Amino acid sequence: MIIPAQNFSFALQSQDGQTHARHGRVVTRAGAFETPAFMPVGTIGTVKGIVVDRLRDLGVEIVLSNTYHLALRPGAEVVAELGGLHKFMGWNGPILTDSGGFQVFSLAQMGKISEQQATFRSHIDGSLVELSPERAMEIQRLLGSDIAMVLDHVVALPNEQEVIRDAMQRSLRWARRSRNAARDPSQAVFGIVQGGLDEALRLESCAGLVEIGFDGYSIGGLSVGESPDEMYRVLDFTVPALPVDCPRYLMGVGRPQDLLEAIARGVDMFDCVIPTRNGRNAQAFTDSGPVRLRNRKHERDTRPLDENCPCPACQHSVGYLRHLFQANEMLGPILLSAHNVCYYERLLSAARAAIDAGRFHEFSREKLLGWQGQAIAKLD
Amino acid sequence: MIIPAQNFSFALQSQDGQTHARHGRVVTRAGAFETPAFMPVGTIGTVKGIVVDRLRDLGVEIVLSNTYHLALRPGAEVVAELGGLHKFMGWNGPILTDSGGFQVFSLAQMGKISEQQATFRSHIDGSLVELSPERAMEIQRLLGSDIAMVLDHVVALPNEQEVIRDAMQRSLRWARRSRNAARDPSQAVFGIVQGGLDEALRLESCAGLVEIGFDGYSIGGLSVGESPDEMYRVLDFTVPALPVDCPRYLMGVGRPQDLLEAIARGVDMFDCVIPTRNGRNAQAFTDSGPVRLRNRKHERDTRPLDENCPCPACQHSVGYLRHLFQANEMLGPILLSAHNVCYYERLLSAARAAIDAGRFHEFSREKLLGWQGQAIAKLD
Numbered sequence: 001m002i003i004p005a006q007n008f009s010f011a012l013q014s015q016d017g018q019t020h021a022r023h024g025r026v027v028t029r030a031g032a033f034e035t036p037a038f039m040p041v042g043t044i045g046t047v048k049g050i051v052v053d054r055l056r057d058l059g060v061e062i063v064l065s066n067t068y069h070l071a072l073r074p075g076a077e078v079v080a081e082l083g084g085l086h087k088f089m090g091w092n093g094p095i096l097t098d099s100g101g102f103q104v105f106s107l108a109q110m111g112k113i114s115e116q117q118a119t120f121r122s123h124i125d126g127s128l129v130e131l132s133p134e135r136a137m138e139i140q141r142l143l144g145s146d147i148a149m150v151l152d153h154v155v156a157l158p159n160e161q162e163v164i165r166d167a168m169q170r171s172l173r174w175a176r177r178s179r180n181a182a183r184d185p186s187q188a189v190f191g192i193v194q195g196g197l198d199e200a201l202r203l204e205s206c207a208g209l210v211e212i213g214f215d216g217y218s219i220g221g222l223s224v225g226e227s228p229d230e231m232y233r234v235l236d237f238t239v240p241a242l243p244v245d246c247p248r249y250l251m252g253v254g255r256p257q258d259l260l261e262a263i264a265r266g267v268d269m270f271d272c273v274i275p276t277r278n279g280r281n282a283q284a285f286t287d288s289g290p291v292r293l294r295n296r297k298h299e300r301d302t303r304p305l306d307e308n309c310p311c312p313a314c315q316h317s318v319g320y321l322r323h324l325f326q327a328n329e330m331l332g333p334i335l336l337s338a339h340n341v342c343y344y345e346r347l348l349s350a351a352r353a354a355i356d357a358g359r360f361h362e363f364s365r366e367k368l369l370g371w372q373g374q375a376i377a378k379l380d
Numbered sequence: 381m382i383i384p385a386q387n388f389s390f391a392l393q394s395q396d397g398q399t400h401a402r403h404g405r406v407v408t409r410a411g412a413f414e415t416p417a418f419m420p421v422g423t424i425g426t427v428k429g430i431v432v433d434r435l436r437d438l439g440v441e442i443v444l445s446n447t448y449h450l451a452l453r454p455g456a457e458v459v460a461e462l463g464g465l466h467k468f469m470g471w472n473g474p475i476l477t478d479s480g481g482f483q484v485f486s487l488a489q490m491g492k493i494s495e496q497q498a499t500f501r502s503h504i505d506g507s508l509v510e511l512s513p514e515r516a517m518e519i520q521r522l523l524g525s526d527i528a529m530v531l532d533h534v535v536a537l538p539n540e541q542e543v544i545r546d547a548m549q550r551s552l553r554w555a556r557r558s559r560n561a562a563r564d565p566s567q568a569v570f571g572i573v574q575g576g577l578d579e580a581l582r583l584e585s586c587a588g589l590v591e592i593g594f595d596g597y598s599i600g601g602l603s604v605g606e607s608p609d610e611m612y613r614v615l616d617f618t619v620p621a622l623p624v625d626c627p628r629y630l631m632g633v634g635r636p637q638d639l640l641e642a643i644a645r646g647v648d649m650f651d652c653v654i655p656t657r658n659g660r661n662a663q664a665f666t667d668s669g670p671v672r673l674r675n676r677k678h679e680r681d682t683r684p685l686d687e688n689c690p691c692p693a694c695q696h697s698v699g700y701l702r703h704l705f706q707a708n709e710m711l712g713p714i715l716l717s718a719h720n721v722c723y724y725e726r727l728l729s730a731a732r733a734a735i736d737a738g739r740f741h742e743f744s745r746e747k748l749l750g751w752q753g754q755a756i757a758k759l760d
Contacts (some may be wrong), residue, residue, distance in 0.1 A: 046711040074703045095546045319462045331426040
């Protein structure tokens with residue numbers, strides 16, 4: 001019998017009538033956050049380009065970090081010696097750590113998965129690393145994250161049915177080992193659903209995880225090559241197979257429209273590098289769709305990106321932001337990363353309000369129209 | 381008869397008994413700043429890596445920006461159209477703009493100096509640019525800086541006496557043309573002393589500039605290849621030849637010890653890229669001397685760089701800062717640039733207090749001992 005994490009809870013605040021969207025609240029040992037929640041990605045112990053004391057002003061309530069990256073550099077024991085991940089990065093709110101399964105799949109070189117563990121070469125220095133389900137949990141205990149992920153076996157899509165089934169079933173066995181591993185009783189643990197695009201495999205994965213019992217359930221193995229519509233279809237049959245009274249987290253997704261589509265299907269949590277990565281590459285998110293700041297037409301634009309946005313980028317003109325990118329000034333990526341994270345957080349805050357008001361479907365439709373350029377394009 | 385700038389004044393607050401150090405206050409149309417003052421360098425309209433709303437918290441009261449760079453990109457007229465330099469970069473305090481003389485000397489390609497103007501190729505796109513004393517003033521008027529510099533002719537050191545003399549005398553003629561150029565009556569204008577390391581040439585330059593009459597006097601043409609001791613010697617005979625009742629600005633200098641040596645000789649204002657440039661390269665300034673953060677010995681150091689420093693870097697352990705640089709995270713340069721600017725500002729704030737207390741000489745000696753590692757090295 002698995003005991004749920006101490007000081008961890010999920011409570012529904014309201015539910016939309018027309019969709020499966022829901023507004024909830026997760027309490028962790030490091031504080032609470034509202035769902036649907038967007039977690040900016042602090043892979044290596046920093047949300048790229050954003051000084052940590054600014055995160056709350058941008059609307060951030062929970063940050064994601066990464067087992068694989070921190071284990072390779074500086075090492076989980078070093079982070080522990082420096083006071084744990086919260087002290088290390090200077091963030092006292094909730095932290096969720098991914099287990100490293102996705103990075104073993106996407107970054108590591110010459111990876112080999114056995115029943116016992118993943119063995120691979122570090123993408124930093126080529127050294128041989130072994131990551132078992134137990135070690136992944138131990139690393140996350142050392143980091144001191146508030147929500148840990150089980151180690152999973154991720155495969156590329158499309159792939160042979162047999163390969164996907166094997167990886168899903170191994171992920172289930174690893175999930176059980178993770179659950180049985182030594183743990184801090186107040187650290188919540190989420191299972192990860194695998195099974196590719198196949199309904200039967202996904203349902204088998206859900207049932208297996210629910211039988212083990214977790215504090216929350218992640219949907220993994222998506223955004224790995226399939227189309228958005230295929231992903232939405234997987235959510236259509238996967239989310240209903242997960243417990244209503246636990247948070248559901250769609251890993252590594254995605255674009256603003258993906259978030260709204262997933263929220264409508266009952267997803268509660270998200271993480272994605274898009275806001276910071278695109279920000280570094282001069283792309284700003286706005287209600288009228290993405291703005292490419294290097295475009296010459298912005299040269300003399302005296303307006304801010306969004307006059308209602310409280311982020312530091314929107315204290316400046318679009319012309320100034322363009323200038324920063326043209327001059328290769330690091331302030332360009334800094335400001336636009338902050339803007340985009342703020343955009344995502346404001347989007348999810350507005351989504352929660354729309355759920356409360358029972359108009360999430362209408363809200364989504366308005367947003368999608370705006371992004372598709374159906375609304376009057378303000379800047380682009 | 382040249383009329384001093386409106387809304388511009390310099391008042392001495394106190395003077396040190398043992399040295400020529402002085403504590404003053406400059407009032408500009410955009411607000412006041414205390415001297416000795418350090419101006420962080422915002423060459424292209426941004427102090428590299430620092431979001432502008434953080435500058436005041438770091439102790440910054442006045443920012444430097446650059447005529448040459450902004451004229452080439454995005455263009456002075458574009459900055460003007462975007463509301464002027466203050467609005468452009470989001471800084472409502474005083475701004476001083478360098479004239480571009482030093483950049484024509486150090487950056488431009490195939491430069492040619494005639495009596496009329498400097499003609500050179502842009503280091504960005506190779507286009508042909510003409511910069512006359514009048515155009516340099518016009519650009520600074522368009523930018524809307526609060527203190528403008530006259531265009532000067534800078535030469536490398538060492539150099540032939542005749543070359544240095546010619547450049548100094550041309551700089552004087554250009555200073556007069558700058559002073560006679562159309563101007564905004566509330567924009568202060570500083571002359572620039574040239575003359576290499578030669579006492580007679582420097583004194584001729586000072587006398588010529590004082591005869592024209594400026595709101596303040598800059599000492600240029602230093603930090604261009606000579607030793608620190610040679611620079612101090614030039615200050616020894618140059619500063620006394622400048623009016624007591626005007627601010628004196630040593631351009632482009634320097635290391636913390638250079639600032640204290642120059643303050644002791646009566647200099648009031650400084651700018652230098654060292655704090656931000658060295659910060660980007662993992663070097664932190666501390667009272668025990670510079671700390672190289674990439675050094676392995678800092679890996680598990682749980683202490684901040686300086687427990688009394690209010691900057692965002694010092695909210696973290698040295699181990700974390702090292703990790704950021706090892707992982708090539710942009711937060712490393714961001715945090716260390718802020719720390720080093722804060723270090724310089726705190727140093728000059730402490731210098732002003734020491735002048736008020738009549739103990740600047742003792743203060744300087746303590747600081748120099750610490751930097752030379754005579755004090756107990758805390759971190760290095």
